[in-house]
Amino acid sequence: MRTEFDRELEERLIRYCTIDTQSDEDSKTAPSTARQFDLLNLLVEELRAIGAEEVTLTDYGTVLATVPATAKGPTIGFLAHVDTAPAFNATGVKPRVIRGYNGGPIRFPDAPDLELSPEDSPYLGTRLGHDIITASGTTLLGADDKSGVAVIMAAARHLIANPGIAHGPIRIAFTPDEEIGRGVDPRLANDIQADFAYTLDGGAAGEIEYESFSADGAVVKIEGVSVHPGTAKDKLVNALHLGAKVIATLPQARLTPETTADREGFLMIYEMRGTAAECELRFILRDFELTGLAAKGALLRQVCEAVAATEPRAKVTCEIKPQYRNMRYWLEKDMAPVELAQAACRDLGVEPVSVPIRGGTDGSRLTEMGVPCPNVFTGMQELHGPREWISVQDMALSTRVVLRLVERAAQG
Incomplete structure (x- = not known):
């Protein structure tokens, strides 16, 4: 049965993915492309609409916002990036939903010769019955990292609508230009005002990552x-x-x-x-x-x-x-943020997995700047190409992990 989170996350991801936000390494501006403002400005409007406070679009192109505390606890940041990779076409994205995936090959309407199957994407074979979102075959999808944006927005909306949930202050940051290595402006470490943070920019369900390239x-x-x-x-x-x-x-x-x-x-x-x-x-x-x-x-x-x-x-x-540098160099000195996320997974019956990221996140830079920032899964797979896909149910599980994490932190 589809849940409230399933519906919301599906709608958010499709809405965000249809907006072209591809970054450009050759540009000298921040953000590197004006089109990223199309999503950044939308997120400002949506954050204000759900009741978030201190909503700001900085002059370095990052959206900041606060979910006010309902209890004592550490200030926790959650980050996701709005840009998509320059490596593949991101113009004219047409997301589509394959409901109740049955285990067979998935074909793409705009690229009849393209195929996605468990044979070449084994994780797909473990998502039987899930609702799978892909693009149409000629573009990437953009779940990297608009799925992270959707998860954070859904979690923030839920917390504001349910003030009985105990949590400390929550800071939100939506960054540009992560895909070209410019997502974390030097001012962000101070501006986010968090004791520690998490990027929602990971893959398979249960992955809590604290080591990067x-x-x-x-x-x-x-x-x-x-x-x-x-x-x-x-x-x-x-x-x-x-x-x-x-x-x-x-x-x-x-x-x-x-x-x-x-x-x-x-x-x-x-x-x-x-x-x-x-x-x-x-x-x-x-x-x-x-x-x-x-x-x-x-x-x-x-x-x-x-x-x-x-x-x-x-x-x-x-x-x-x-x-950027391997965030393990700093996180291994204080694993509390990692252990908190792992415990939140276990509370939901998911055994956490920590594998080295063969890449980096905004958390790599933010950790180096003094704000510990491990990475949490959203479910995204086959990134930066036309076969990119994600499970709606994985995004919903990621959202529940975020909610459980902030509750646990307030419990001390």
């Missing part, structure tokens, strides 16, 4: 020698050829995302752009340990130096910048 980003720029191709013999230095040589020289085995798993890190090129005159290669470097991260940076620099040595007329530079 440490991450750097790298930009390799290559300047060649531009000459008209008709007179290019012994003169032209093609920057694109040198860029291809950098990629080819990097070892592929056990180093790229498609060849690594579990606790293995990787080095990934995700964009190459330019002309024969000059080109730019963008990489992400990921590892659970700082020594492994440093080794991957050293390898990339070494390859760039080796390729540069083959053509002294070219200029090759490699700039590596930190993005």
Whole structure:
């Protein structure tokens, strides 16, 4: 039987996912795209409508709000990001609901050759009878992380409507640009005013995560020698050829995302752009340990130096910048927020699972800034592509975990 939360979460997720909020790494504004304001402004209106207090849209593009306390307890923050990944089309999202999933393959109306099945998405096979939301096949869905937005909104609405539930102050933050590593402005750690917080940005039911990748980003720029191709013999230095040589020289085995798993890190090129005159290669470097991260940076620099040595007329530079760090370094010193979320799961009959995130969240940055912030599941699966899906019932369970968590915190 569908519950009140099932209906609300389904409606919220569909409403939010139809709004294009894709971020843009090349933009210098905050948020990086004006279209993110379409959802941010809507959330301001919805928060005020449910009775949230201190609703603010900051000048760095984050929506902040408060659910007032009904009892003594710590101030707990809940965060989700509104942007969707630049990696795949997010324009014209058409969410659809497969009710009472029966275990067979799911096909997509706008991409007849595309299929989602338990054979290639095993978690789907465990959600028999659930209501499954996907897009139509030509876009991502955006459950990452609009499912987190929906869960927080549903929990906030429920708490405000039921003041008999004992809880301390609750702070809400909806951030932009998480997918491009800019979700946590340096001012947010102070502005959220929370003793600790949680991102609602996780996967399978029961996952309470306190370990993420440490991450750097790298930009390799290559300047060649531009000459008209008709007179290019012994003169032209093609920057694109040198860029291809950098990629080819990097070892592929056990180093790229498609060849690594579990606790293995990787080095990934995700964009190459330019002309024969000059080109730019963008990489992400990921590892659970700082020594492994440093080794991957050293390898990339070494390859760039080796390729540069083959053509002294070219200029090759490699700039590596930190993005975020493994939140375990701080959370393992005080596991109370993690244990609180785990206990809330157990209270609902769900055995919590803590596995390292092969990625990062706003919580990675916020934890590093001094606000402990583990990650809580929403149910999202197959992210950043056309087969992205989520179970409505998983979102409802996530909402109940949030509600139980804040009650437990007030009990001391």
